[in-house]
Amino acid sequence: MKRHLLEAADLDRADATLVLDTAAQIDQALAGREVKKLPTLRGRTVVNLFYEDSTRTRISFELAAKRLSADVINFSAKGSSVSKGESLKDTALTLEAMGSDAIVVRHSASGAPHRLANWVRGSVVNAGDGTHEHPTQALLDAYTIRRRLGRLDGVRVAVVGDVLHSRVARSNVWLLTTLGAEVTLVAPPTLLPVGVGAWPVEVSYDLDAVLPKADAVMMLRVQAERMNASFFPSAREYSRRYGLDARRMAALGDDAIVMHPGPMNRGMEIAADVADSVRSTIVEQVGNGVSVRMAVLYLLLGGAPA
């Protein structure tokens, strides 16, 4: 593994497989244990540096670090020196001076983790940057697909929704194709980036045409406010054309799964009965997230302390 995890596009097949295999080993090691904790990162310090509210991702990383016995500091940009105008660089140098070994960063600006990696000696883990990438989400999605379907090679994954603004979609495009899956992006043209044609994926505007062939359907969160900028006419029209309801779910193959990175807009991109169905892996994804993030932290920090 490299020193940082900045983007899924960086991971080659061997690295990505190593993360998934490590997550599987961690799951095995902890299965049935009363104390769900490994001593691997004792004495190491992981900082969760969050410039955006994201309770679920922050908690997932916090749990992952704690289960590896690392010391964890949660640094929320709100109500801190950052809200008084401290720069990302000064914050990073301050945290490092306090002895952090890894910084897990969530930021609204694409590329912020890359900037951070230039300024600190420790590891940087991208926990979501702007509309760029969210690599651990893609890793946990890949892990979930592999567990459910037994493989990734040749698996057909439909990623549906606001691809334009989605870091989850970008990370999944790179990671899943690296791992041999076939990705189809489904969205209205307004929610696909200009330049999507250069990605190693299929693109479709028609969800109904894609569903029968999909082994996994990944629904992306769509903000209803996007209609104010004319990305689509109304929430209702979006839902009718691109939402996954029970009728559409019936078009899926027998073993196909339904995924969502959360948080969901029930009734918008996904109907409640779909989210709660047996096909849904949504809760499982959350649990897998902790294992995958443990694997990432272990692989980045697992060596002897620097």
Place this chain on the structure above:
Amino acid sequence: MTTLIKGARVLGGEPADLLLEDGRIAAVGRRLSVTGADVVDADGLVALPGLVDLHTHLREPGREDAETVETGSRAAALGGYTAVHAMANTDPVADTAGVVEQVWRLGRQAGLVDVVPVGAVTVGLRGERLAELGAMADSAARVRVFSDDGHCVADPALMRRALEYVKALDGVVAQHAEEPRLTVGAQMNEGDRSARLGLTGWPAAAEEAVIARDVLLAQHVGARLHVCHVSTAGSVEILRWAKSRGVQVTAEVTPHHLLLTEALAESYDPVFKVNPPLRTDEDVQALRQGLADGTVDAVATDHAPHAVEDKESEWAQARPGMLGLEQALPVVVEALVETGLLDWAGVADRMSVRPAAIGRLDGHGRPVAPGEPANLLLLDPAARAAVDPAALASRSRNSPYAGRELPGRVVATFLRGEATVLDGKAVR
């Protein structure tokens, strides 16, 4: 004050001696000799008329921590410039006779180049109503170029009025062509790379649509239009079409758009963030071709100094803009001369003659010939050096060329016969 330049190749021609006297070129010839003159050995050096920049941000008044008229003037002289147009987006905005005269006076005090203020088109650059263009034109600063640069005069009716109004002033509106509704939050060229990097795209159409509109307006009202920092192949096509129809339009391209591409955004290092953004290699080639065939009239630096804290940040938070004055000529040598697209006369035309004509500067952009004002530079075309931002005269360090080796070194610059640069160093 008398200076004798020995053996300079004027526009790359045969070596000749140049005698500078009383601010003018007194003589050009073989083996001139004068007693009591300062002698400059120009063996192997190319003499060009002093460069004229149509687009410089000197930041004073308002952001003297990033640049001042004096530091920017020094950077300009080192780049071979004898005149620079100072853009209006200062704080306060140069939208009154008082502010343009202040900038003009600061330029005179520095005395390293002629600082020619650009006046804002609209009050406060807000794009709502015309600033007092006549008062700025009549002021001591003699403003002829008007621009809201940094902002587009987006309102078509207001743009039409501005184009019409400056006809009475022998002025020109220099448009920052950017349809603002198409570039909300834009960070880099829109295309394959912006899609992958997750940076909001700045579509070429946002520039081209405004240029297309404005050349039609300029034709309709019979006014002069100048287009700032043209950055796309499509813009060059529209300009070519407009010129073929006789529209009075001129255009400039920056050094960075002649050399650098959007690939540099991959680093997320905001030193490469600029507005309009770096484009594709195809655009770079079209811009070079457009400059070579004269569709694009001038090279203008868009020299945009920024304090360290405004660049050492996340990409989206950083201010757009990059330094240009000290590397403009070397970039043009690399992109146009060494590729065979322009000869030295062509360089003089695009970097001195035409920009001086667009800005209506009488004493600049003149031939290197007897009787002409002694505004000229000496270039060593054989020198190559890596750019070290710390060694620049600008107060800022945001050079996109850091570490890059570029050809050509300005050895000397003369403003009205007086050396502002000698041996590659500013005289003060």
